[in-house]
Amino acid sequence: MKFNFTKLNSKTTAFFLCDIQDKFRPAMPLFDSLIKNTSKLLKMGKALEVPLFVTEQYPEKLGRTPKELDISHACVLAAKTQFSMLVPELECKLQEVYTENKLTDVVIFGIEAHVCVEQTVLDLLNQDIRVHVVADCCCSRAKQDRRTALNLMRHLGGMITTSESICFNLLGNKNNPKFNAIRDLVKAVSEDMSEK
Template sequence: MRLTREKSLMLIVDLQAALLPVIENGDQAVTEAAWLGGLAESLDVPVWVTEQYPQGLGGSEPWLLEALPGHRLWQKVHFGAHEEPAFAAALAESGKRQVVLCGTEAHICVMQTGLGLLEAGYEVFWLVEATASRRAAEARLARERMVQAGAVAVSADMVAYEWLHRCDDERFKQAHRRFLKGRSPRPLRF
């Protein structure tokens, strides 16, 4: 199954500032999510961001939100975002059937969100380098479980070039100048 920007939505789960300091590779997850999210917005692919109980865990990493000015923010109490009725209804209404999924923690909220999306009939693409947990072993195990359940493991570059689809149009040229040429992720330190 191939990704298309017309069918896609990017979902960034719980990259919250108070949680990130204890997440192994959390800086990489934020950097990759912001990079691909920025490209998504430039290609008119919706970017949705969730926050798990922000009253207790704080809000999303500010740098991520600044990098994604067109994001839609969802607050949730269920670990799986699709369990939230308003979220599920809005996703169904969007007409998007392909969800590029990333965030923290891979083995809890990201995985439960992904399983719920698969159960509801969506195609789920697990963005490997932007999905993390406190322990890398749990992130790997979550990815394995999701792939066994029917998700597809992808890299940010895979997604980017599938969305761009061809090199001879203006969108590719703009994206190449802004996002692809000389790509060097901005390192974050929590």
């Protein structure tokens, strides 16, 4: 699907945090950078009042969302066994949150890029929702899986972007009243997720 690019609006945008869990830490070569970048993105989203939706894949075995990530403002924290984030609990909460304004855009980030993130992106695109995949907040165990997934999601119509780009897209203008809340967050350069 091909979408016309439009600026993000916090009232019609959702942040999807996909399965960033403690048990993945030893297996993910980019996990520490992912955590730092995701923490910054979550703080930006909270300051800009973008609703956050979080899933955990089979948390009984794979653990919970790391304590370094503040998800206290999440609209929902849904456990799941299917790979796509679009489980009934999350979809129900989406309908509840987006009654006045229609959901048009999802900013997605998490683990693993080629499994749960990719399958969620496919489901969202099939619902005609614009999807922004935050490359510096996505990883897989194998670098080639991450790289291939990002290429595939771009090819299918997902917009591959970065956490800082999302932030400035949502702000739109230096004179945005939320700019001061964000300024210190963007001073620190995001961790490099390039594959060495």
